[in-house]
Amino acid sequence: MRIVGYADRLSVRAGAKITFCVSSEHAAYRPEIVRLRxxxxxxxxTALVEEPVEAGMPRTLPGRVQMTTSGSFAEAGPLxxxxxxxLAIWxxxxxxxxxxxxxLAVGELVLEVSAAGIALRRGDAPQATLAVPPTERCWAFAAATVDTTGAVRLTLHRPGMPVAVATSAAVPEPVAGTLRIGSDGTTTGGLGRTFNGKVARPVVATTAWPEATTAALASGADPLALLDPDGTSALDLATDPGGTRVPDRGRLTGGAVIRHLPTRGVPGPxxxxxxxxxxRAPAEFDALHLHDDDLADAGWEPDLTWSVPTDLPSGVYALRTSADGDVDRIPFVVTPARHEAPVLVVLPTWTYLAYANWRTYAEYETERLVIYGEARGVDERDRWLAAHPELGRSLYDVHTDGSGVCHSSRLRPIVNLRPDYFTPTTRGFRHYAQDLLLLDWLDRRGEHYAVVTDDEVEREGADLLSRYRVVLTGSHPEYCSAGMLDTYLAHTRAGGRLLYLGGNGFYQVTARHPGHPDCLEIRRGHAGVATWVSDPGEEHLAATGEPGGLWRMRGRAPNLVAGVGFTAQGFDAGYGYARSAASTDPSVSWVFDGVGAEAGEVFGTEGPGLGGAAGDELDRADVTLGxxxxxxxxxxxxGHSQKISLVPEEADHGYAAAPPGVHPKVRADVVLLGRPGGGAAFSVGSIAWSTAMTHKDGDNDVSRITGNVLDRFRDHPGPVLGEQ
Structure with missing residues (x-):
């Protein structure tokens, strides 16, 4: 990608401003605002459709290459x-x-670790070394002192093992500079030259304390009971794990700033x-888990700020940047300045961020052949991404040290958040590009609608949704906060109508990071479909303190909101639905007006990508789950094949053998439910549904069913379950 960029937000209200950051290998490029249809x-x-928007853009802008250096650390001072x-640190x-x-470093004096052991150096000059290799994933304690004569003592404590000590003599020289944890302040571009691992209880003092003090610190003694607080830094890494600053219990610094979102709320030694x-025990959770590929903000310089016209229609737009055949579209949503439409579409941007820069396709292309049973190729942007690990990972990836990624930021180029991105999982459309198909379907129907994102729902809550008669979700609203669940449920309980047009929604406990509002946080816990699980003691989100994992495991299964919940997944094909006998009751039979399928007959067997309306990830009804x-x-x-598998939380337990063949829980259910006061929800039980709606330009049964429900939800004043 010779030209790529990102915006400072994923949504902007009409009348407000949005800023774009662009990196271009071309000397100049052309900026244009387009509406993505x-x-x-x-x-x-299927062709991408975009319309130019008169935006007063300059004809060209000068190009420049912008760089990012990832890697989390903390810094204070200078001292x-x-x-x-x-110096001392666990x-x-x-x-x-x-x-x-x-x-741990103060200026050029650096305490460092490698596979060979630990060392103290000043700049490039070694001061002392200990050729005693630490053990991966085991706590150790390192300390170093330098006195006024230049005498150096380096000590390594490993629980249950002999203490290792090295001494040397160096030229006396004052020490000054920034105090850093996990970094020495040098950068090389790309992945940061930072420590991969957990750190706790750092101590810096303006004294070369005696060996007895080192032993006491290694046993857990409070440094401020041993050293003069005026000359001591004891940064409290346990305080405010959702923030970006940590206080100093000593008085040597004014506290430290934490850079690039390490994992916090982590058990210490x-x-x-x-x-x-x-x-409940903050003193025991006093560690940071640092990674050289943590990223909170790519840090690019802005190239363009656009004032969105107040009268610009709500919808999905992009800054289209182009030069010599290279094109990138930086997406954003324009939310309405006035709430006038009867229909609201909520794009699941928190799910987009969860999958942002998912690296599985190019980095595990061979392994995915086993999943698919065929070669589906990759989007070439994924190969470019594989060469740029500094641009961060998705919440489905692991860090370079193998630990799970629990933060995702929108302040970086996100190559799979593009309208023409090709997703191998579904042979084409998924997430953002797929949700644009829903907007195209609405446009073809002539619907008057507005578009917002998860951010607006999380921030404005039920007050936002109450302004609309009907709310439509995107195809995969998987990641959500407690407030978002409350909002959707309150909307239908207050008479609002909800069309949940996807699968695996309302599933994963997610929170906005209070210290970095552009970032999301999760913890996987130990249940559900996951590419990693949380380490012991790390199941709680640092952002909120709440337990992470699945909402289902906290008694808030998606069924409570939408009537269905995640049950199975598979990517071999899409399948059809058999109409139920209950669907012929006059109170609900209007859903099938214009549909040829009678009770027991199958519809929805065609569509792009996987080839049917029931595919990808499936949800089913279950009264025991809400x-x-x-x-x-x-x-x-x-008709599902045995390649469609139950998700782990749906697996049968006990001694009885599972039923032969395809498990009866492997299915997608289309569900209609009413709420007191005229509220209602309609759920389709499948991610693939909205893609199938586009088959034959919308001339299909899946499209007709969705249209019937939308019309009824929008226009019918009384309870939706009833005869016409």
Whole structure:
């Protein structure tokens, strides 16, 4: 990608401003604002449709290459100059390499670790070394002192092992500079030269303390009981794990700033295991887990700020940047300045961020052949992404040290958040590009609608949704906060109508990071479909303190909101639905007006990508999980192969063998439910549904069913379950 960029937000209200950052290898490029009407490309078999918007853009802008350096660390100060110094820190390496990585530094004096051992250096000059290799994923304690004569002592404590000590003599020289944890302040571009692992209880003092003090610190003693607080830094890494600053219990610094979102709320070296919630034992959760590929903000300089016209229609737009045949479209949503439409579409941007820069396709292309049973290729942008690990990972990836990624930022180029992105999982459309198909479908119907994102729902809540008669979700609203769940439920309970047009929605506990509002946080816990699981004691989100994982495991299964919940997934094909006998009751039969399928007959067997309306990830009704007892199952998918598998939380337990063949829980249910006061929800049970709606330009049964429900929800004043 010779031209690529990102915006400072994913949505902007008409009348407000949005800023774009662009990196271009071309000397100049052309900026244009376009409205995105439909996703697609030649490879999708469906053309991308975009319309130019008169925006007063300059004809060209000068190009420049912008760089990012990732890697989390903390810094305070500057300190000094000091004629003598003591350094100490607990550390747990998660990736030891031949190249040394900084643990603790003051200016040029750096305590560092490698696969060979630990060392103290001043600039490039070694001061002392200990050729005692630490053990990966085991806590150790390192300390170093330098006195006024230049005498150096370096000590390594490993629980249960002999203490290692090295001494040397160096030229006396004052020490001054920024105090850093996990970094020495140097950058090389790309992945940061930062420590991979956990750090806890850093101590810096303007004294070369005696060996007895080192031993006491290694045993857990409070440094401020041993050292003069005026000359001591004891940064409290346990305080405010959702923030970006940590206080200094000593008086040597004014506290530290944490850069690039390390994992927090992490058990330290003195965790007893009696508590797993850091809020109940904060002193035991006093560690940071640093990674060289953590990223909160790519840090690019802005190239263009646009004032969105107040009268610009709500919809999905992009800054289209182009030069010599290279094109990138930086997407954003314009939300309405006035709420006048009867229909609201909520794009699941939190799910887009969860998958942002998912690296599986190019990095595990061979392994995915086993999943698919065929070669589906990759989008070439994924190959470019594989060469740029500094641009961050998705919440489905692991860091370079193998630990799970629990933060995702929108302040970076996101190559799979593009209208023409090709997703191998579905042979084309998924997420953002797929949700643009829904907007195209609405446009073809002549619907008057507005568009917002998860951010607006999370921020404005039920007050926003109450302004609309009907709310439509995107195809995969998987990641959501407690407030978002409350909002959707309150909307239907207050008489509003909800069309949940996807699958695997309302599933994963998610929170906005309070210290970095452009970032999301999750913890995987130990249930559900996951590419990683949380380490012991790390199940609680640092942002909120709440337990992470699945909403289902907290008694808030998606069925409570939408009548269906995640049950199975598979990517071999899409399948059809068999209409139920219950669907012929006059109170709900209007859903099938114009549809040829009678009870027991199958519809929805065609569509782009996987080839049917029931595919990708599937949801089903279950009264034991919260589906209302009076909800009507209108149809259920049929014909699935054994490649469609139950999700882990749906697996049968006990001694009884599973039923032969395809498990009966492997199905997608189409559900209609009413709420007191005229509210209602309609759920389709499948991610693939909205893609199938576009088959034959919308002339298909899946499209007709959706249109019937939308018309009824928008126009019918009384309860939607009833005769016409």
């Amino acid at each position: 439909r996703g697609g490309s030649e490879r999708h078999g 000094g100059p000091a004629d003598e110094l003591g 550390f747990l390496p998660t990736l030891l390499e031949d190249e040394a990585r900084p643990l 003195f965790w007893t295991g009696a508590e797993t919630d850091f809020r 589906t209302p007892a009076d909800a009507v199952v209108l149809a259920s998918s049929v």
